[in-house]
Amino acid sequence: MKIALGADHGGYELKEKIKQHLAKKDGIEVIDFGTNSTESVDYPKYGHLVAKSVVEKKVDFGILVCGTGIGISIAANKIKGIRAANCTNTTMARLARQHNDANILALGARIVGDVLALDIVDKFLVSSFEGGRHQRRVEEIENCNIF
Template sequence: MKIAIGSDHAGFELKEKIKDFLNEKDIEVIDLGTNSIQSVDYPDFAKEVGKCVVKKEADFGILICGTGIGMSIAANKIKGIRAALCTIPEMGKLARQHNNANILVLPGRLIGFELASWIVNAFLNSDFEGGRHERRINKISQLEE
């Protein structure tokens, strides 16, 4: 599995911890920045991670900003991206099972590493269920046209 990860300055510290967590699980990580707590603009990183996922250079993406809201809005502007802001593991699981989310968004200023790691696990260890959910995902794709 290969994960593209990106954050703004508010998500940088959590991004670094999540990278280590993924590496310990032998998951390949593509770090698309940022590389410090210096102020940056989150849409730039949402764009890079989103493009990486759409081009299938990564299986999934993880984005982190202060609240996760900005990254979610920006990433979901990219055709083919279904970014889900998740604050508890059940949301991570259902984002994959019901929404076929391909980017997990985390709020770096609102949750700690332990909770974030549980959410990442739930997201990565869940599969899209298809069925009735497939019809809904197809309708979302139609909105992009």
């Protein structure tokens, strides 16, 4: 499994911890799109880089981190085909995959602690889309055909 990582300065330290955590797992390759320090940067760049790698199928999933997870998830969701979910607990991560077929996990470094963040990452990566009634809803999101 290939995972794209990206973060702004507020998420840099947590991104690094996630990268170390994933490096210990068999069968996971991490591609880090930056940023590479706590020096101030703009989150949309990193949200777009990771999102592009997901829609181009260069990676299986993306993980994004900023201070709250909000801004970077909004930026990623501007890319057609992306379903980025900002999760603050493992139940949200599981349901984001099972019900929404989320392909990017967003985290807020100032919102969730490191241990919880790693648990959220693990739950997101082991959960699978259930399809069924959820498939129609995901298609509506993708096709914007509800209006």
